[in-house]
Amino acid sequence: MTGKKKSAQASLEAMYRVFTVPEAPDSTLSRIDQDISRNMAGFLQEHIVAVERDLSDVEKNFSDYAIPEKPVFVSEQAQFLLDKLVANSVHTASPAFIGHMTSALPYFMLPLSKIMIALNQNLVKTETSKAFTPLERQVLGMIHRLVYKQDGPFYRKWMQDPRYSLGAMCSGGTIANLSALWVARNRAFPAEGSFRGLHEEGLFRALRYYGHEGAAIVVSDRGHYSLRKAADVLGLGRDALVSVETDDDNRIQIDALRDKCLELQKQKIKVMAICGVAGTTETGNVDPLDAMADIATEFGAHFHVDAAWGGPTLFSRTHQHLLRGIEKADSVTFDAHKQLYVPMGVGLVVFRDPSLASAVEHHAQYIIRKGSRDLGSTTLEGSRPGMSMLIHSGLRILGREGYEILIDQGIEKARTFADMITADPDFELVTKPELNILTYRYCPDKVQQALTMANELQAERLNTCLNRITKFIQKTQRERGKAFVSRTRLEPAHYYYFPCIVFRVVLANPLTTPEILSDILEEQKTLVQEAEIADEIAILEQMADAVLASEQRSTRQA
């Protein structure tokens, strides 16, 4: 062998080793692996740096744009990831991380995920997934039943029938919502006479054929931004996402919804879908689904419910009534990586009618041939991992009762926190928890009082000032790394619809205790003392005093 050939042979052998020889038990990566198995919480606690480093600083570790020419040792990469990536990641499992919808995972999800990854199945077709295909159908059936409560014969007939699908598994709620609205759009403009259907001829000809000027998706102004994205992707345009005012509890106003539909009808715009929200992202409220279903029927619209967050509330005998009417929906979105406590990247949509998914059926010769059992024919995505195995395991290992406990204690904890906020003169509860989400802000008693008396201009000034303070507290608390609440912007009617920035809290981590919640409030109060925000606080108090004084004067005069 020549030297060149020898070295090529050596490289080839090195490559084989990468595919055949596991990491040695004492290698860096194996040690991390074992550490995580033994004590995931401890691993995260130990390796994630609590105090925030500036992202522009973190970026420096990820500035190489060249793929390295020569291989890097696994141990070197493992150490790099530990020091630069893990250390600067977010402790989403921390019980004090109550700002977003990503929470802790049950321990069994880790080894199960490993099995899933080792098997590396591809759900697009049975040739690369075999038993995973009926398993996925079963999971869709179970969630379908949770929502639609059909009887045994129904599921025995439809669940495993390869010609139908009770839903579609996907990477998350956004794709689930898009899939549902894709079905809705295609069904709103079906084949008829000489017209071969929107799915074949497109939206332009569909609207011309049916004599419409447009097609709309109607949702409350608290609808998730993925719906607007769906309107864009589907070719309807963002304008087609028509929003309807909500009441003081962030629920869609039914009269306004009907008026809006009538108005669209008058404009010759087809009401293609009405979307109910079961757990608004910002405030966790649930639309009056029952009444919305009736309006959808009235206007011949597809009724979709985005229950990405709130869907699992159906597990709770105490709270499932909040979602009354969801069983009338044509389609319902669930996110498994939210309140089904499955690792990131899986959601699903279920369809009431098993034939609905056929509106988006696609086939190819080398894959998902007609008549096959392949699940890929009615999903938006092609190749997909076997995440349904994790949902299946969650549903079995926790059981309905387990999920019920998780839901119930989350809602209860949110109420406890709401009480704590209300009882504390320094904070204002902005939205009460209906599910396990609430919003509040730092707003001392005196300012709250002033706000009830303020005219529009005064309220705007006070709220502008409060907005700056809220932003400062939220950002600083996140940076300090002990706790995290998120923030959003709401337009409360009683503050003349002025955009108010508020803390947003999601209580889904079962390990969050009332003590942790109390500490979060205490830390926020401490942050108000910071020099950086002192001027703002002083201005706020002066403004409040002025409002109160002028009010006293006018009361005395009266």
Added chain:
Amino acid sequence: MTGKKKSAQASLEAMYRVFTVPEAPDSTLSRIDQDISRNMAGFLQEHIVAVERDLSDVEKNFSDYAIPEKPVFVSEQAQFLLDKLVANSVHTASPAFIGHMTSALPYFMLPLSKIMIALNQNLVKTETSKAFTPLERQVLGMIHRLVYKQDGPFYRKWMQDPRYSLGAMCSGGTIANLSALWVARNRAFPAEGSFRGLHEEGLFRALRYYGHEGAAIVVSDRGHYSLRKAADVLGLGRDALVSVETDDDNRIQIDALRDKCLELQKQKIKVMAICGVAGTTETGNVDPLDAMADIATEFGAHFHVDAAWGGPTLFSRTHQHLLRGIEKADSVTFDAHKQLYVPMGVGLVVFRDPSLASAVEHHAQYIIRKGSRDLGSTTLEGSRPGMSMLIHSGLRILGREGYEILIDQGIEKARTFADMITADPDFELVTKPELNILTYRYCPDKVQQALTMANELQAERLNTCLNRITKFIQKTQRERGKAFVSRTRLEPAHYYYFPCIVFRVVLANPLTTPEILSDILEEQKTLVQEAEIADEIAILEQMADAVLASEQRSTRQA
């Protein structure tokens, strides 16, 4: 405490344990976990049942449609998964599994995946992903550079600039293609004068404003089915996916492409995008990208390249020339779970121009606020896992050289296999490998000879008979469980475009040896001896004899 309260307390504590106490080292799940770490290949070999069970039989294990009321022990679920799911899954990592694009994984991917899952980051926003955000931008930059070869200043300027994005990470090639065409569609009908752009006003008004009758995506007739799906989703309709004939090597015919574009133009249909294929799914051929780019420029169309399969060929100094012209593409799709050897569910699209992605930018108040560094603003998906960590690790641990070896040996192996097939009188090579994919079928020498002489009717009869035999062999071989080739349908010009079923082979697993390939051919020859197919074989031979005899007669007469 009352009994009821006590039991509620006990359930709550059980729930805490699920989130806080790892599986015991001697539990079923821990043992599986350790087995996989020590020897993944052995675990798969031992636990996956080789001989195929009928899917309708497997389905029986997944027929419960009710979510169990009471929790099931983790050990019980683990055993269930081992017996019913793992046993009946597909050994995609087997070196004899050469039918699809899902292959073996490098060992280090397993512990790395575990870190990823334990961290449970959400890439939609930096608040739930922090360092993962610059990491993902880096990965997009690295792939961008692999394709577009821009210089240092380019990447230093754009790669980490939060206002731009060099691409979009997603769950796979289908979403990557859809994302690229979404961008293309929105950019084809931008805001102008009184028109606020397709993204706002929708396709109907866009076409009316610009005076078009439709918009088309043009691709060869070997384009992936996800493109047709994209045409449907985007509201263009499946008709809008206009296909162009390919030459004998399954590459788009450039003259036919230009003619088709001219024809569309005459019909007032906007050529919105031209898609080149770099690695056709069925035959692994690469379109003449360079020439296509020129035509795209000529018609003002977005030029997209679907390199889901073939993209990593760019790692190979020997073969990268096959993709010449890819650097002229506006967007390029890569699948990471294919030839980047990352576990199932990740793909990406890169954009030549960093401002392209802005055509699909979405924002919301509680998330991906304007000006934030959040990656969610230009991706189709919302919540997404940190899979880019695995791509990053692959690129670093294997290096360009490692991927080059994988690509080179795959193509070389495909050529070796092609030679074996050609040398064997019982088989016909249907498509030669350009990359690492080829197609062939069982077709004895005599039949091959007859086919060269057959008229259209005779060829149809012979091919119909061959189709049945190919189907039988492929299905039976799969069921026996030792090896797996897939099958597809091609329409070879020299067989009068009659649809011929062929074996399809993808040689991406570095562990596949020439011996394994030889065994596969041997097994296929044995299957031809099966009683079940005897009649078909006899008919085939008679027909071939008849064609040869009549040919001899006419030669003698002449």
